[in-house]
Amino acid sequence: MLMNLDSVRLGCRCAVAAVDTDEGLKRRLEDFGLVPGTVLCPEYRSPGGHGTVLGFRGTLLALRTRDLKRIRVRV
Amino acid sequence: MRAGEAPKKVLLAGNPNVGKSTLFNSLTGLHQHTGNWPGKTVGLARGVVRCRDRTIEVTDLPGTYSLCGRSEEERVAAVALDREEADLVVAVCDGSALERSLILALQILQRREHVILCVNLMDEARARGIRVDGKRLEELLGVPVVLTAAGDRESRERLLNAMLHPPELPDPAYFYEDPVAAAEELTRQCVTVREDAAQNWRRTLDRVLLSRRHGIPILLMLLFLIVWLTVWGANYPSPLLEGLFDRIYVVFKGWTAGLPWWLSGILVDGFYGTAARVIAVMLPPMAIFFPLFTILEDVGYLPRMALLLDRPMCRCGGCGKQALTLCMGLGCNAVGVMGCRIIDSPRERLAAILTNAMVPCNGRFPTLILLGSLFFPGAGAALVVAACVVLGILGAMGASGLLSKTALRHRQSTFVMELPPFRRPRLGQILVRSLLDRTLHIALRAIKVAAPAGALLWILANTSWLGSITAFLDPAGRLLGMNGIILTAFLCALPANELVIPVMIMAITGGGSLQSAAGDSGALLVQWGITWQMAVCTMVFTLFHWPCATTLMTVYRETGSKAKTAAAFALPTAVGVILCLILRLVL
Structure with a gap:
């Protein structure tokens, strides 16, 4: 099932289908190895749901939850 | 530089927070500030290693996640990697997060001819139940691979040895174009992970420190404690x-x-x-x-x-x-x-x-x-x-x-930040x-x-x-x-x-x-x-x-x-x- 990464529940593994963020963020994410096909899992949420910590490729990456809206994932 | 010949100028490159500065310090004996957060090394730090009557100039580049240069620091690193004259690049990786740090290392391998892959922080990786098969990595990539734990003497020797006498290696057994896919494949072949208890307390700690109920209060308390200790403590000296x-x-x-x-x-x-x-x-x-x-x-x-x-x-x-x-x-x-x-x-x-x-x-x-x-x-x-x-x-x-x-x-810019694993403070x-x-x-x-x-x-x-x-x-x-x-x-x-x-x-x-x-x-x-x-x-x-x-x-x-x-x-x-x-x- 396709959905936006910001609405995936914590601890739920999913695979990135498409990254439709602006070019800058897209390339930043590529540097960390977050590309279509990457299997990841939202691990923690900061207070107010403002930030989300993604776990993938053995590391934790913190992003703003609102930026995750443009990342489509397959659950 | 020909094979078997000692290099004169060496670049240290890698992601932020992989222990590059600690490695640089242990090599050169200089005291550069190191810390557990991205963005410590600013500008280029240069030092000299004297070993067996040879001198090697070592340059520590700021940590970077990409060679495209997004922030000021990353630009410095990218430009140096492209233009800086050096006989050898030591690509430093984080053994406890090899897959991510390999992405940059593989990009460096594509650009530079003489590279040593240094898989650092192996002590931490071992504590987290992660094993890295350095020999296999060496075979696959066709470049020398050194496993190190930043700061200890033996690691320094091993790295220096590889720098001074680069071993002759057969051609790489693995070819790639896309570093991200390659890092994934190489990790699959060379890294084994045993989930263990060490991982659990880290997760619990993160869950508490980032939680809605405790996150901000703990943060404010820590800040207050630091300021109070500073003001109170300074009264004596x-x-x-x-x-x-x-x-x-x-x-x-x-x-x-x-x-x-x-x-x-x-x-x-x-x-x-x-x-x-x-x-x-x-x-x-x-x-x-x-x-x-x-x-x-x-x-x-x-x-x-x-x-x-x-x-x-x-x-x-x-x-x-x-x-x-x-x-x-x-x-x-x-x-x-x-x-x-x-x-x-x-x-x-x-x-x-x-x-x-x-x-x-x-x-x-x-x-x-x-x-x-x-x-x-x-x-x-x-x-x-x-x-x-x-x-x-x-x-x-x-x-x-x-x-x-x-x-x-x-x-408004976006916020992307790596959260490093908790470490015991030195x-x-x-x-x-x-x-x-x-x-x-x-x-x-x-x-x-x-x-x-x-x-x-x-x-x-x-x-x-x-x-x-x-x-x-x-x-x-x-x-x-x-x-x-x-x-x-x-x-x-x-x-x-x-x-x-x-x-x-x-x-x-x-x-x-x-x-x-x-x-x-x-x-x-x-x-x-x-x-x-x-x-x-x-x-x-x-x-x-x-x-x-x-x-x-x-x-x-x-x-x-x-x-x-x-x-x-x-x-x-x-x-x-x-x-x-x-x-x-x-x-």
């Missing part, structure tokens, strides 16, 4: 240092007895007296604050802190990284301004630089505490000081919010590093400004000039709810904020030097007739006025622009003037 400097003062006075009175006055009372005072008051709090802050840095808490504070900072057009620089500003604004290098967006960075001085640094705490305790005795003073700190932080946030909507309008290293790198560094720079300014101050105090200046500034001072003497004290304290109260006392008593300004300053101020309205205005002006000379010099160095330095001077001053004008009318 400061008088000791002052006593010591007083004794040296007597010796100097004796030596210069043969000189004309004015020359010995300028040299001993002016030059030495002021510099000694600045050290005695400035050094102890910084020597407490920065090691404590470095502990937070070393265990890996700072990136989490940035994430927690990203929400409030976001509302004023900034990002969580700016919150970190504000916290550093509590220790010293010059350090805070330098810390702004971690902010990616140029406009957000400038806003952060211009507003940093609104957060009260250690040097302003004594003024706040003294004035607070005059009219709010006991625990009231602590509350007043805490309120001042909060007001300063709100001021900085408000001002940068205003800037981001007006002069520095920009599209206390010995922390103490040495934070003392050497931040505290002494800043103190030395402050003395450079304070000593000449002290000579000038002495001349002012021993002629009728100081009186003329205070009289001249009196109307302006009164307009701001203070008076001429207080305003003059702020002006004379440009070299270091620690000087505000001593200069005030000197001007009140008509003493000829700061040395005679000892004694119970509080009682003296009350006797002089300071009112609580004046005290409030002075406290507000302490928060919002021009940054000290050291901070201004740092702003100039960081921005390279006189106009921006002038803005850094004018912005907090304007805020202070407006607030004081309003306060005078209201109170």
Whole structure:
């Protein structure tokens, strides 16, 4: 099932289908190895749901939850 | 460089926070600041390794996630990797997160001919149940692979050995075009992970530290604890240092007895007296604050802190990284301004630089505490000081919010930050590093400004000039709810904020030097007739006025622009003037 990464529940593994963020963020994410096909899992949420910590490729990456809206994932 | 020949110039490259700086230090014996958060190494650090009568020049590049260069630091690294002449590149990876750090290493392999792959932090990886098959990695990639644990002697030997005698290897068994896919495949073949308990406490810790209920309270408590320990702890070494400097003062006075009175006055009372005072008051709090802050840095808490504070900072057009620089500003604004290098967006960075001085640094705490305790005795003073700190932080946030909507309008940048694994702090290293790198560094720079300014101050105090200046500034001072003497004290304290109260006392008593300004300053101020309205205005002006000379010099160095330095001077001053004008009318 396709959905936006910001609405995936914590601890739920999913695979990135498409990254439709602006070019800058897209390339930043590529540097960390977050590309279509990457299997990841939202691990923690900061207070107010403002930030989300993604776990993938053995590391934790913190992003703003609102930026995750443009990342489509397959659950 | 041919195979089997020793290199002359070596580059160290890799992601931030993979122990590159520690490796560099252990290779060269230099003390470069290292820490558990992205963005420590700034600019290029060079050092020399002497080994078996050969010298190798080693250059440590700033940590970077890509060779495209998004932030200032990453640009430095990318340009150096492309242009810097070197016979050998050591691509440093994090053994506990090999897949991610391999992405950059593989990009380096595509660009450079002679590369050694150094898989670092293996001690940490092993503790987390991660095993890396270095031999297999070597076969697949066709480059030497060295497994190291940064800092230990044996690792240094192994790495040096590989650098001096690069082994002849068969051609790579694995070919790739896309580094991301290749990193995934290589990790699958060379890394085995055993999930274990060590992983669990880290998860629990993150769950608590980032939780809705505990996250922010724990953060505030930690910050409060650090500031309180700094203020309370500095009470002990400061008088000791002052006593010591007083004794040296007597010796100097004796030596210069043969000189004309004015020359010995300028040299001993002016030059030495002021510099000694600045050290005695400035050094102890910084020597407490920065090691404590470095502990937070070393265990890996700072990136989490940035994430927690990203929400409030976001509302004023900034990002969580700016919150970190504000916290550093509590220790010293010059350090805070330098810390702004971690902010990616140029406009957000400038806003952060211009507003940093609104957060009260250690040097302003004594003024706040003294004035607070005059009219709010006991625990009231602590509350007043805490309120001042909060007001300063709100001021900085408000001002940068205003800037981001007006002069520095920009599209809000995104926040992407790696959260490193929690590590046990290396206390010995922390103490040495934070003392050497931040505290002494800043103190030395402050003395450079304070000593000449002290000579000038002495001349002012021993002629009728100081009186003329205070009289001249009196109307302006009164307009701001203070008076001429207080305003003059702020002006004379440009070299270091620690000087505000001593200069005030000197001007009140008509003493000829700061040395005679000892004694119970509080009682003296009350006797002089300071009112609580004046005290409030002075406290507000302490928060919002021009940054000290050291901070201004740092702003100039960081921005390279006189106009921006002038803005850094004018912005907090304007805020202070407006607030004081309003306060005078209201109170």
